[in-house]
Amino acid sequence: MSQDVVKVFGRTVRALRETQGWSQEQLAERSDLDRSYVGEIERARVVASIVTVHKLATALQLDAASLLAQCGRFNPE
Amino acid sequence: MSQDVVKVFGRTVRALRETQGWSQEQLAERSDLDRSYVGEIERARVVASIVTVHKLATALQLDAASLLAQCGRFNPE
Numbered sequence: 001m002s003q004d005v006v007k008v009f010g011r012t013v014r015a016l017r018e019t020q021g022w023s024q025e026q027l028a029e030r031s032d033l034d035r036s037y038v039g040e041i042e043r044a045r046v047v048a049s050i051v052t053v054h055k056l057a058t059a060l061q062l063d064a065a066s067l068l069a070q071c072g073r074f075n076p077e
Numbered sequence: 078m079s080q081d082v083v084k085v086f087g088r089t090v091r092a093l094r095e096t097q098g099w100s101q102e103q104l105a106e107r108s109d110l111d112r113s114y115v116g117e118i119e120r121a122r123v124v125a126s127i128v129t130v131h132k133l134a135t136a137l138q139l140d141a142a143s144l145l146a147q148c149g150r151f152n153p154e
Contacts, residue, residue, distance in 0.1 A: 047128055048126065051079045065142045072142075
């Protein structure tokens with residue numbers, strides 16, 4: 001279950017970023033996160049904390065709950 | 078912003094746990110988490126990851142997005 005959660009979150013962040021037409025660098029800047037960390041989140045190499053979820057959601061003009069709700073659109077495979 | 082996010086999440090988990098009438102031990106067992114870790118989350122001593130959010134949400138019969146949405150009911154102070 002855990003790795004699926006991480007994979008789905010990464011795919012969701014990537015999809016939402018690409019919907020905005022942003023690079024990882026641009027999302028990182030808007031989220032006050034490191035560019036390489038955003039890449040690792042998208043590739044499911046790191047597990048985001050609730051603080052990171054809030055930072056990414058704010059950058060994507062969502063609240064944290066809505067960002068997690070978007071995860072329902074993706075499956076781990 | 079970050080410490081507020083952590084405090085509010087902790088208060089939300091505590092409130093939802095108490096609404097169920099569960100001890101920290103019972104929530105920990107249902108979430109497959111360590112009892113002391115649940116206590117630290119509630120006291121905002123640790124920052125939960127999205128995997129921990131999913132485990133707690135599942136135990137509380139919510140989805141992760143709904144658990145974070147409940148955070149709106151509490152303020153950091």
